[in-house]
Amino acid sequence: xxxxxxxxxxxxxxxxxxxxxxxxxxxxxxxxxxxxxxxxxxxxxxxxxxxxxxxxxxxxxxxxxxxxxxxxxxxxxxxxxxxxxxxxxxxxxxxxxxxxxxxxxxxxxxxxxxxxxxxxxxxxxxxxxxxxxxxxxxxxxxxxxxxxxxxxxxxxxxxxxxxxxxxxxxxxxxxxxxxxxxxxxxxxxxxxxxxxxxxxxxxxxxxxxxxxxxxxxxxxxxxxxxxxxxxxxxxxxxxxxxxxxxxxxxxxxxxxxxxxxxxxxxxxxxxxxxxxxxxxxxxxxxxxxxxxxxxxxxxxxxxxxxxxxxxxxxxxxxxxxxxxxxxxxxxxxxxxxxxxxxxxxxxxxxxxxxxxxxxxxxxxxxxxxxxxxxxxxxxxxxxxxxxxxxxxxxxxxxxxxxxxxxxxxxxxxxxxxxxxxxxxxxxxxxxxxxxxxxxxxxxxxxxxxxxxxx
Amino acid sequence: xxxxxxxxxxxxxxxxxxxxxxxxxxxxxxxxxxxxxxxxxxxxxxxxxxxxxxxxxxxxxxxxxxxxxxxxxxxxxxxxxxxxxxxxxxxxxxxxxxxxxxxxxxxxxxxxxxxxxxxxxxxxxxxxxxxxxxxxxxxxxxxxxxxxxxxxxxxxxxxxxxxxxxxxxxxxxxxxxxxxxxxxxxxxxxxxxxxxxxxxxxxxxxxxxxxxxxxxxxxxxxxxxxxxxxxxxxxxxxxxxxxxxxxxxxxxxxxxxxxxxxxxxxxxxxxxxxxxxxxxxxxxxxxxxxxxxxxxxxxxxxxxxxxxxxxxxxxxxxxxx
Numbered sequence: 001x002x003x004x005x006x007x008x009x010x011x012x013x014x015x016x017x018x019x020x021x022x023x024x025x026x027x028x029x030x031x032x033x034x035x036x037x038x039x040x041x042x043x044x045x046x047x048x049x050x051x052x053x054x055x056x057x058x059x060x061x062x063x064x065x066x067x068x069x070x071x072x073x074x075x076x077x078x079x080x081x082x083x084x085x086x087x088x089x090x091x092x093x094x095x096x097x098x099x100x101x102x103x104x105x106x107x108x109x110x111x112x113x114x115x116x117x118x119x120x121x122x123x124x125x126x127x128x129x130x131x132x133x134x135x136x137x138x139x140x141x142x143x144x145x146x147x148x149x150x151x152x153x154x155x156x157x158x159x160x161x162x163x164x165x166x167x168x169x170x171x172x173x174x175x176x177x178x179x180x181x182x183x184x185x186x187x188x189x190x191x192x193x194x195x196x197x198x199x200x201x202x203x204x205x206x207x208x209x210x211x212x213x214x215x216x217x218x219x220x221x222x223x224x225x226x227x228x229x230x231x232x233x234x235x236x237x238x239x240x241x242x243x244x245x246x247x248x249x250x251x252x253x254x255x256x257x258x259x260x261x262x263x264x265x266x267x268x269x270x271x272x273x274x275x276x277x278x279x280x281x282x283x284x285x286x287x288x289x290x291x292x293x294x295x296x297x298x299x300x301x302x303x304x305x306x307x308x309x310x311x312x313x314x315x316x317x318x319x320x321x322x323x324x325x326x327x328x329x330x331x332x333x334x335x336x337x338x339x340x341x342x343x344x345x346x347x348x349x350x351x352x353x354x355x356x357x358x359x360x361x362x363x364x365x366x367x368x369x370x371x372x373x374x375x376x377x378x379x380x381x382x383x384x385x386x387x388x389x390x391x392x393x394x395x396x397x398x399x400x401x402x403x404x405x406x407x408x409x410x411x412x413x414x415x416x417x418x419x420x421x422x423x424x425x426x427x428x429x430x431x432x433x434x435x436x437x438x439x440x441x442x443x444x445x446x447x448x449x450x451x452x453x454x
Numbered sequence: 455x456x457x458x459x460x461x462x463x464x465x466x467x468x469x470x471x472x473x474x475x476x477x478x479x480x481x482x483x484x485x486x487x488x489x490x491x492x493x494x495x496x497x498x499x500x501x502x503x504x505x506x507x508x509x510x511x512x513x514x515x516x517x518x519x520x521x522x523x524x525x526x527x528x529x530x531x532x533x534x535x536x537x538x539x540x541x542x543x544x545x546x547x548x549x550x551x552x553x554x555x556x557x558x559x560x561x562x563x564x565x566x567x568x569x570x571x572x573x574x575x576x577x578x579x580x581x582x583x584x585x586x587x588x589x590x591x592x593x594x595x596x597x598x599x600x601x602x603x604x605x606x607x608x609x610x611x612x613x614x615x616x617x618x619x620x621x622x623x624x625x626x627x628x629x630x631x632x633x634x635x636x637x638x639x640x641x642x643x644x645x646x647x648x649x650x651x652x653x654x655x656x657x658x659x660x661x662x663x664x665x666x667x668x669x670x671x672x673x674x675x676x677x678x679x680x681x682x683x684x685x686x687x688x689x690x691x692x693x694x695x696x697x698x699x700x701x702x703x704x705x706x707x708x709x710x711x712x713x714x715x716x717x718x719x720x721x722x723x724x725x726x727x728x729x730x731x732x733x734x735x736x737x738x739x740x741x742x743x744x745x746x747x748x749x750x751x752x753x754x755x756x757x758x759x760x761x762x763x764x765x766x767x768x769x770x771x772x773x774x775x
Contacts, residue, residue: 024517024521024528024529024531025514025517025518025521025523025529025744099739100739103525103526103739103742104525106526107525107526122740122741122742126524126526126527126742127526129526129527130524130526130527130528131527132526223634224631224633224634224719224720224722224723225720226720226722281612282611282612282613282630282631282634283612283631283634284631284633284634284635284723285610285611285612285630285631285632285633285634285635286611286612286631286634287607290611417524417741417742418741418742420740421736421740421741424722425721425722425724425725428634428722428723428724429723429724432634432636432723432724434636434724
């Protein structure tokens with residue numbers, strides 16, 4: 001009896017191991033991998049939503065902040081009114097929550113029809129590599145997206161079939177808004193200091209010193225949520241490093257190095273800024289929202305922030321706030337980190353891809369761009385045709401200048417699938433002087449080279 | 455083996471007409487009562503729920519942990535290398551060390567504090583406002599952890615109340631961005647755990663101490679025992695059962711902390727407050743290493759299981775003596 005039990009247990013264990021080995025995760029997708037033969041061509045796609053029958057279109061977005069939420073609600077309502085046969089089932093989550101749930105949703109059988117997928121390698125790149133997103137080229141041809149959206153915008157959502165090359169290949173998403181991380185400044189305070197808005201790094205340092213002398217906080221900053229560091233570091237790097245190097249590093253392309261001389265200069269400069277007290281005291285323990293709210297309440301002369309804050313800051317500060325591109329440093333150019341807001345994509349498993357494409361076309365149309373502007377945002381195209389004033393006008397001018405002079409450099413975390421995780425922690429280490437600039441750069445370089453060579 | 459036959463017959467006929475003769479026959483071979491195998495029928499619903507919601511996910515996690523998988527595409531069999539990574543990766547080892555530090559803050563301190571508070575209140579007898587104190591100390595248990603975390607995040611801010619108080623009393627040197635400080639971030643998170651955990655321990659011990667017959671203390675006092683002796687000879691042995699429960703609950707809470715870290719620091723600054731549960735989340739959802747994440751989760755489950763068994767064994771043994 002005892003022996004039988006032992007044997008039974010052994011057999012059970014053996015079966016368990018065999019079963020464990022047999023059902024590899026992710027295998028159930030293999031059937032429809034690749035999909036080379038099934039990609040729609042321009043002739044196959046339907047473009048009249050009115051003739052698509054009754055459809056419930058499931059849309060997952062992260063447009064939850066004030067003006068962003070407003071614009072998408074308006075556009076959704078307009079879309080449903082124009083095409084009564086299509087009902088939009090909107091699921092909106094914060095950026096982080098969307099990211100964590102999207103993975104499972106895309107690979108499930110009941111995939112949403114339209115999703116916002118961050119265009120970096122960590123998200124869109126991985127989804128493309130696993131054939132989770134549908135290429136939009138056929139729709140782009142039909143709807144004329146290639147003419148409407150300049151190459152520089154489209155490239156930010158383009159990948160090769162296998163997701164290995166970023167910036168060329170198929171189009172996998174379309175953005176609604178432009179996005180740049182520039183320099184917000186408090187006009188009143190700058191006047192009091194008797195300083196002009198800084199155009200170069202030297203001007204900026206002079207303004208910082210003037211602020212310190214006057215007992216003001218030169219630069220408001222909050223880095224307890226680690227991603228803010230990416231923007232702040234990029235802001236400094238843009239003043240020391242040339243556009244090509246930053247783009248290579250940001251897109252994870254071969255040919256550049258994190259340990260180059262000018263990168264070392266950038267890392268040493270930001271440490272110098274910390275030591276001199278240019279950043280608000282205790283920035284490592286301040287979260288992002290507290291930081292910009294403090295800036296809005298008059299604490300701090302400058303704040304490095306993205307255009308997503310325009311509506312909120314304009315509301316809080318009125319005419320007191322201004323916006324500038326990054327001051328020009330060694331390269332002589334006002335390089336600015338940015339690109340596009342999180343693009344709208346179509347999951348490969350969506351049952352309503354034609355309707356989904358029609359929806360994306362609708363929310364990125366000329367009318368939509370007007371709605372986006374009215375709700376306080378920065379439309380990715382047609383910005384020059386909009387009628388705006390105040391802070392929004394300054395932002396639109398900066399965006400136009402960045403486009404015309406080719407000043408955009410990518411977010412640093414686009415580089416590899418895990419670079420967001422690497423660089424956020426590394427910047428916290430650097431700013432707390434837990435890592436020397438040299439160690440910090442070597443740490444980044446090792447991941448960059450591993451990605452580029454692999 | 456002989457028992458099988460009648461038992462099966464009995465099980466089959468529970469709803470039929472149970473012949474008295476059969477019952478008698480059945481009893482001959484075993485203990486009284488219902489046939490043993492029938493018991494399985496009673497636990498079947500619970501078992502089903504368990505298998506569906508705990509057993510199956512556990513099994514799938516075990517499967518995932520043997521593969522290298524990004525959560526999306528196809529996977530590669532890697533055997534046990536995810537498990538060796540759990541023990542060799544310095545970042546993951548660091549997470550376990552942080553969890554050990556948190557055990558001090560989550561379990562050791564609250565249990566000691568809870569014991570002290572409860573013993574003091576028992577001695578104080580009819581203290582004024584006892585009910586109010588009890589409510590106040592237990593209150594943190596009632597507040598959702600996310601609310602607790604957000605409140606404390608504000609308390610710890612560079613210009614928050616804690617630093618204001620320190621500056622007001624002239625301790626400017628101590629004021630710092632607590633959650634952004636490489637040395638103090640983890641203790642700062644741990645202290646919130648202490649604040650939350652103490653209430654639970656306190657209430658448990660208070661209940662335990664209420665059962666101790668007053669005569670014991672009287673006798674001890676007649677024999678000339680001091681307060682300390684009373685505590686160690688009467689109070690502490692009497693609440694050993696509660697001690698085991700409190701330790702089990704708080705140690706498990708320490709090992710699986712996620713909410714506080716996620717809301718207060720996101721594991722930062724650097725990786726100073728990364729704990730195992732947060733690393734599971736980070737690997738599975740942020741950097742697409744589902745294999746490592748599940749291996750880590752299973753190791754964590756095993757550790758929690760072992761610790762629970764150990765703590766309970768100590769409690770039970772002492773209790774029997």
